[in-house]
Amino acid sequence: MTRGKLTAYPDYLRFWVADTVSLVGTYVTGLAVQVLAVVNLGASATALGVLGGARWLPYLVVGLVAGVLVDRWRRRPILVTADLIRAGLLGLIPVLAATGSLTMTVLIGLMVVFGLFSLVYEAAQLSYLPRLVPAALLTRANARMEQTNSVAQAAGPMIAGWLVNVITAPMAILLDAVSYLVSGLVLRSLATEEKAAPVEHRHLGRELKEGVRWVYRHRMLAPLALGSHAWFLFNGMVSTVMVVFVLNELGFDAFALGVTYAFAGVGGVLGASLSGRFKAGPTIIAGHWFTPLGYGLIPLATNGTAGLVVLCLGQLLFGFSIGFDGPAEMGFRQSVTPDRLQGRMNATIRSFNRGMIVIGAPLGGALADALGNRTAMWIAVGGLVVQAVAITCTPLRHASIQE
Template sequence: MALTTVAVDVLVIDVLKASEAQVGLVRASQFLPYLVLGLVAGAQVDRWRRRRVLIGFNLAQALLLLGIPLLYAAGALSVTSTAVVLFASGCCAVYVAAAEQAYLPDLVPRRTLVLANARLGQAMSVAQTLGPAVAGFLVAAVSAPVTLVVSSLARGFNAMSIFRIRRPEPPRDVERRPIVREIGEGLSFTYRHQTLAPLAVSTHVWFLANSIAVTLLGLFVLRDLSLSAAAYGAVLTAAGVGSLLGALAAPRAARRLGEGNVIIVSRAACALAWAAIAFTPTAAATSVIIGYLGVLQLLCGASMGLEDPSEMGYRQAVTPRVMLGRVNSVLRSANRSMAVVGALVGGVLATAFSFRTTLLAVAALFLTAALVGAGSPLRGARSGRVPVAP
């Protein structure tokens, strides 16, 4: 994912010379599949074998990503064709995301869900730490399109790793009802739940803010500050380091504070970091700018690494197993829909306003996400205090 992010940003901004609005369009194309397919994918994943879904759609995503370097080699790559390929790859990612979050509770006991999610977060953080630096080096050495070949191979490796899991899955519910009814059950459970509902709203606002933020960051670093792809990779690497540190601390933080409080504090930390990014010393030496942005991205990454295991573990603990695919997809579809809006809004705001003004607005949205959680039963919530989900 980190390789793909850097390679696509450099490809679209530096190679294809996309406008700010086009950058937002490409970013939105990666999230739009969650709006189109998310709810259906969740219901289908609750019917299917989740391991098979993960293997098949990871392989399909690997093949699709190869389309970008092939189009580039043929001289046929454009902003539009890049967005189309990323949209198709995103459709595969919808099923992968729905299946992987529903599959984990089949593999580990309920009491270890936060720890298991933290371990996954740590592995992802290592990839996010090394990925941007490696991507920056590869982009400089062999070009952005060729770097996407490596990203494609990584998807294939994911599929092969899951293929090696031999633990049998529990049987699926054999009853088949209209898919619209099953989707409705997922929506009703999510948005009527005492703690999942405010968690969902807070997360939706967080995704809106984060999508605007990441859309702006690439433009801000590569275009406004005129830093190199390697420098951009270094800034994102700092976020990966922070994410790893946060994931390492996540299990202990959840035990001491409770999952709900960890989520709220982490989202407030995001607000602080992006507010500070708005005041980046643009007239300073390049090394100072990279260091300043790196420290703040470290804080952003740490907050996400700390928060994600608590959010995932709590959600998996309070959701009945037979509804995990639907509930996860309801939340992910709504979150990614907010990300689509955020990517488009980010591109428009970058054109209409200064980066400082827009980044301060982003910080205000992150703070809103924290306040939504703080003013609800999510404050103080712990998975150990809820009944065991069947």
């Protein structure tokens, strides 16, 4: 067995397959829910921002608790259960739409519950991966998953745009429900052994504090976490405003919007293919700079073919930033954190990251309604430049993966 190859670890391969199946559906739903809100339910930019933040609200409210529970329990059953529940929740949307019972309030409520189980799933997923491959392969393993994510991001929105036009947004969301069902069944087949934490000495408050202290007192993790929080705040603003900007102001349809997202996926594939070739610190910092570079093109777009090209180029650079930065960031976080703290470390960082979307998405929508779409996006791009400067000046630039 060649231990330097990911193919030597069959459970990782099944884990990767499950993630791939659900990711394609996730990107279909990501676009379909937004189109459903704007076109079918007549949502304003502010209402769309509230919807965008709803999915991430549980991360802000109970994210740290989820990290404690993931560190206490076996992670594979958590992954399977979360997938099956999310399949059921998404399956409700076409049913409610068909009966005339779907409103913005109901849709927002469903996204909150969906976000709760996504929170639990992601905390367990990120904490389970280090059990499947050795530390030396973590960056490579994360890069492969990031490449898959980018391919799904490239294909999913275009498929979603086509499906929305052909079978309507609710039915496109139904396909995502099926993908979560398939993912759960594949994850159920994993055989990697894991043990739950000892029952004695459990104390929720102490465990929460231990996870938070680990992240925000760590010389490298602290600036990484704070930089990520700022990145998610301003990204939440841009991603919300862009939907209204493209559909309403520029007059493109759902398929064109999906095409722009597809270019982000292409950029992600390119970025992930280069991510493991450099030290973690410089890779992470470069990724934080590519985001405002890409997003700075979006408010320059106009209608027509030229505008669509500008949007696609902006999304290409944005996707490259995620693909280039993500695997190095995740591999570094996993390599410096002991197994008993993996769940809390991941939940702490992701909870506050997603919490920033809860703030950024409605803030971006409100600024767009008050000041215009382009002005709101320029404000967010300025914030992204500030966070890039700040993280460049921290010790994170010297970070490297510990094997």
